[in-house]
Structures are given as structure tokens and as C-alpha cells.
Amino acid sequence: MDNIKVEIKELKKYFEDLLGPENVKTNEPMSKHTTFKTGGPAWYYLTPENGEQIAKIIDLCNKTGVKYHMHGNGSNVLFDDEGYDGVIIATCDNMTELIRDNNVLVAGAGVTLARLAKEALDGELTGLEFASGIPGTVGGAVVMNAGAYGGEIRHVIVTATVYDCESKEVKILGNKELCLEYRKSIIMEKPYIVLEACFELCHGDKEDIKETMNDYNSRRREKQPLNYASAGSTFKRPEGYFAGALIEECGLKGYRVNDAMVSEKHAGFVVNTGNATTKDILEVIKHVQEMVYEIKKVKLEPEVRIIKK
Ligand SMILES: Cc1cc2nc3c(=O)[nH]c(=O)nc-3n(C[C@H](O)[C@H](O)[C@H](O)COP(=O)(O)OP(=O)(O)OC[C@H]3O[C@@H](n4cnc5c(N)ncnc54)[C@H](O)[C@@H]3O)c2cc1C
Numbered sequence: 001m002d003n004i005k006v007e008i009k010e011l012k013k014y015f016e017d018l019l020g021p022e023n024v025k026t027n028e029p030m031s032k033h034t035t036f037k038t039g040g041p042a043w044y045y046l047t048p049e050n051g052e053q054i055a056k057i058i059d060l061c062n063k064t065g066v067k068y069h070m071h072g073n074g075s076n077v078l079f080d081d082e083g084y085d086g087v088i089i090a091t092c093d094n095m096t097e098l099i100r101d102n103n104v105l106v107a108g109a110g111v112t113l114a115r116l117a118k119e120a121l122d123g124e125l126t127g128l129e130f131a132s133g134i135p136g137t138v139g140g141a142v143v144m145n146a147g148a149y150g151g152e153i154r155h156v157i158v159t160a161t162v163y164d165c166e167s168k169e170v171k172i173l174g175n176k177e178l179c180l181e182y183r184k185s186i187i188m189e190k191p192y193i194v195l196e197a198c199f200e201l202c203h204g205d206k207e208d209i210k211e212t213m214n215d216y217n218s219r220r221r222e223k224q225p226l227n228y229a230s231a232g233s234t235f236k237r238p239e240g241y242f243a244g245a246l247i248e249e250c251g252l253k254g255y256r257v258n259d260a261m262v263s264e265k266h267a268g269f270v271v272n273t274g275n276a277t278t279k280d281i282l283e284v285i286k287h288v289q290e291m292v293y294e295i296k297k298v299k300l301e302p303e304v305r306i307i308k309k
Helices: 008-019 051-064 113-122 138-144 206-223 243-249 278-296
Strands: 024-029 041-046 067-071 077-079 084-090 098-101 104-108 157-164 169-174 192-200 260-262 270-272 305-307
Touching: 008 024, 008 041, 008 051, 051 067, 051 084, 051 157, 051 192, 077 278, 098 113, 104 113, 113 138, 113 206, 138 192, 169 192, 243 278, 260 278, 270 278
Parallel strands: 041 084, 067 084, 077 305
Antiparallel strands: 024 041, 098 104, 104 192, 157 169, 157 192, 260 270
16 A cells, blocks of 8 residues: 555545455444443544554555544543544454463453453453453553552553554563553553553462452442443542542532533542533533632543544
8 A cells, every 4th residue: 555645535445445344434423432422423433453454554544644543442532522533443343362371361452351351360360350340451451551459550561562653663562661650651652552462460269369350340339330421530540639539528429511420429430321422521520620629729630531523
């Protein structure tokens, strides 16, 4: 596909030739692919199988000046109600290879954390118990350094294989090079795409691992509003505080704009109680930020990533 001149309207044919028509959707509502269940249509929604296909998609996007967005399970993103004028590259359908070799798991970017954790359990491996209830993919979890109950991706990841969109090279980044901190990684700052990740775990007792997973998941059910659409904790934990406690202390539980609401069960979650739009959710987020700053003088930063049209 080198040196071809492609018009935007011709992209569909190129994508279909590259990926097969079944992996190319046009005008795809992002509300179908996000846990918040909001977001308008994306020009293209593509489900590639590997890094080579991703490289070609990106090459084509660059040549045509069309923007692109990497997508995992959409469990930490808010898409504009007007949609996304570009190409969504989604890993969760076809980049799902998972290999276990002794105490090492190698997972494609689209493998869900639930499946990764189950594989660890089946292999009697401990270290991923924290991940079993996080509804993201390996790619999204590396980007966000996902974590819960004291566990984090950075504790178990050995390497991530990434595609560097600038140098057009595939690179293997070690744990330190990934610069994993609280909900932060080098992937957010560089033009990197996660293709797969390798995790090293320790042998453990299957019953203990299972019990820990069950305990974490029942704590989630007890404390979190899992009956509503959301993106989990809406805000990052501000240093020295808990976002949920601050919001609750400001009397904001139940604050709503149309169907978007600060959860009554856990104030750290903004939820979609029915037909909320991204605009409604953003209005709730803004109000919460303003009130918490006014009353507590603490700045809340969204954890959820806002994707512009
Ligand atoms: C009910 C609920 C509970 C949650 N609990 C937790 C929790 O306990 N702990 C926690 O950390 N999070 C939690 N989350 C948030 C979310 O699940 C995590 O942030 C998760 O890691 C996001 O993964 P994803 O695949 O859904 O990523 P997406 O939401 O699809 O994407 C998130 C970001 O990663 C980028 N991205 C995705 N895949 C790639 C890739 N292959 N290469 C490069 N960039 C990529 C996207 O562009 C985007 O910027 C929760 C969410 C929900 C809905």
C-alpha cells in the first residue's frame, strides 16, 4: 500500500481488502462498545488481527490525514455524542491469543483481564487476583496501569510489545521502560500501541487464589453500583484523599443531570441510569469537580479518558 493516494471515501475498500469485510464497520455507534453505553458513531470501527495490520491501517490513516484511536473494551472512555470522525482500531475481537508457559502468561492486547486472571487460576499462578473483576483488556490495562486491592499491572508485567507509530518499529519495553505509575504509563505519552504483554507470576495454591478472587469480586458487588453502566471510578484518587469520600462529604451523592448521576451507592462512580448522554455525564463530572474544589479545595482529575469527536 505504499505511495498510494487514497481518498477518505475510498478507505472502506482498502480496509476491507486488508482485514476482510467482516472486520470493517462503518458508522458504528460507540455506545455499543463502551461500558458507559454512550457515544455517537465512528466513521470506521476496525477489528485487526495483528500488529502488521495495525501498522497498515495507521499508515493509511496518516496518508489520508484521518485520525485513529486505539480501543480495548471501552471501560475507561467517554466518546462524544456526535461520534468519532476517524478510525477506531479495536483489539478485543481478534487480538486475543493467550499462551501459558509454566509461570509466564503472554497475552494479546485484546485479551480481557477476566480471562487472563482465569488462565492464571487454571495454572495455579498467583499475582493476578486483583485483575479478575476489572472489565478491561490487556492493552487498556497496560496503558492505565490498572489496579485494585493493592495489586497493579506493574507488579506482574515483564514486557509489553508495542508498535511505535513514529519510527514504525515494533519494540519490546521492559517493566521499567513502561514507567508504570498510578493510572499512568509511557504509552500515554508516546505514539505507542500495545500489541501484547508478558506477565510473570508465582506458583500458588489454587483454592487460595480462587478464594481471593471471590472475595475481591464480592467486595465489588457490595460496594460498587455494578447494576448501572459506568467506567468504574470516574476520578483519580487525589493525593492524600479518596475521591468517593470527598464527593460524598460535599453532599453530591445522587446529583444528576438527566440520566447521568453520582451513584448513591459509591460516590466515586458517575453512572448512566438509563439514557444518559456523554454531555450529561460530562456535566455531572464538571459540577462535581467545581463543588469539591469549592468546598474541599481539592482538584479532582477524571480517570476516564475523554475522546473528542
Ligand atoms: C465497573 C468497572 C470497574 C472498574 N474497576 C477498575 C479497577 O478496579 N481498577 C482499574 O484500574 N480500573 C477499573 N476500571 C476502569 C477500566 O476497566 C480500566 O481502566 C481498564 O484498564 C481499561 O481497559 P479497556 O481495555 O477497557 O481500555 P479502553 O477504555 O478501551 O481504553 C482506555 C485507554 O487505553 C487506550 N488503549 C486501549 N487499548 C490500547 C492498546 N492496545 N494500545 C494503546 N492504547 C490502548 C485507549 O486509547 C484509551 O486511551 C473499571 C471500569 C468499570 C466499568
